[in-house]
Amino acid sequence: MKVYEKAPAKINLLLDVLRKREDGFHEVEMVMTMVDLADRLEMEELSRDTIIISSQAGYIPLDEKNLAFQAAKLIKERYEVKQGVYIHLDKKIPVAAGLAGGSSDAAATLRGLNRLWQLNIAEEELQLLGAELGSDVPFCITGGTAIARGRGEKLEHISNPPQCWVVLAKPPINVSTADVYGRLRANAIRQHPSLDAMLRSIQTQQFPDMCQALGNVLEEVTLPMHPEVQQLKEAMLKLGAEGVLMSGSGPTVFGLVSKESKVARMYNGLRGFCKEVYAVRLLT
Known part of the structure; x- marks a missing residue:
């Protein structure tokens, strides 16, 4: 069985920093929405207990430095999944660009493996998992348009902006x-x-x-x-x-x-x- 997931880029219509927190992170207030520029992920179950990632892009890591790899490892360990997975990442979003490409890949991996392995994890729980990987991942789990507060993980979904x-x-x-x-x-x-x-x-x-x-x-x-x-x-x-x-x-x-x-x-x-x-x- 294979599953496919789209991982769209996000933009910040508004990004404000309110203060630096005692834990070293910054308290933010953002309005984020998604654009139709996306990576695409194909996931296929492997019989042996391993994670393999491939990509046509020669400039991204394919090991534990990759957020999609980290997402697969996290969901495997947390839910004690003994199967492995092969993930092909068709990379379109530029890296280190402020577009949350890596975070969206991680979110798509969590969504896709939830379906592939029939784990029936609720969306709110997927968001909590995503927050362990990065501040933008919870938003990328659900997409749409949202106000993000805290480190970016506290989300309030709002209407979509005017189309343009x-x-x-x-x-x-x-x-x-x-x-x-x-x-x-x-x-x-x-x-x-x-x-x-x-x-x-x-x-x-x-x-x-x-x-x-x-x-x-x-x-x-x-x-x-x-x-x-x-x-x-x-x-x-x-x-x-x-x-x-x-x-x-x-x-x-x-x-x-x-x-x-x-x-x-x-x-x-x-x-x-x-x-x-x-x-x-x-x-x-």
Whole structure:
């Protein structure tokens, strides 16, 4: 038996950091949604008790450093599964890009193995398992659109934002999330985005208001470290994006566009800045 799972990328429409916690993590408040750029996973049961991962992408680890491997190992150990699994990972989401590609792969692995091995694990329990692997994994288990609080694991699902085109561009650099949060001074953030304004824009389906409400406090750290991210934001605005923001800790920048007629111009214009450019829709 084989099972297939889609692992979509996520973007942060809003990312705020409220404070640094005593456990060393940061207390966040985010609005996350998914876009139609996705990895695809194929899972097949093995008779011998082992985990094997393959991928067409030559640049990702296929051992315990891979979050999908960690997810398979976690679910096997927790539920005492003696069968092995072969996972093929068709990688489309850029790595170290602020798009939660690894987290979404882990979530898809948990969902897929729950079905493959007929474990009947409830969604809430899968989310708790996911939280052990990473802060974005619980959201990626269910997808949709949500406010995420705590470390990102406390989720409140909300209505989907107004439908639009999303043009994603990743400059040829990698950004460490741990490094960005390590440099962030939560008590010195200059401007916090308004969660209320973002939620109002989604509730009323007002696309221009949503573009105005976009905000990510991690830009204060990543942009000075990597000026090319700022240049990419400026290029997107010049090419006609109606709202532009860095996703997560970066370096990927997304531009929101309401009219399809603008998409080709933006896509072609951005290819002059970087090779990794994607034109997709919100996954609503």
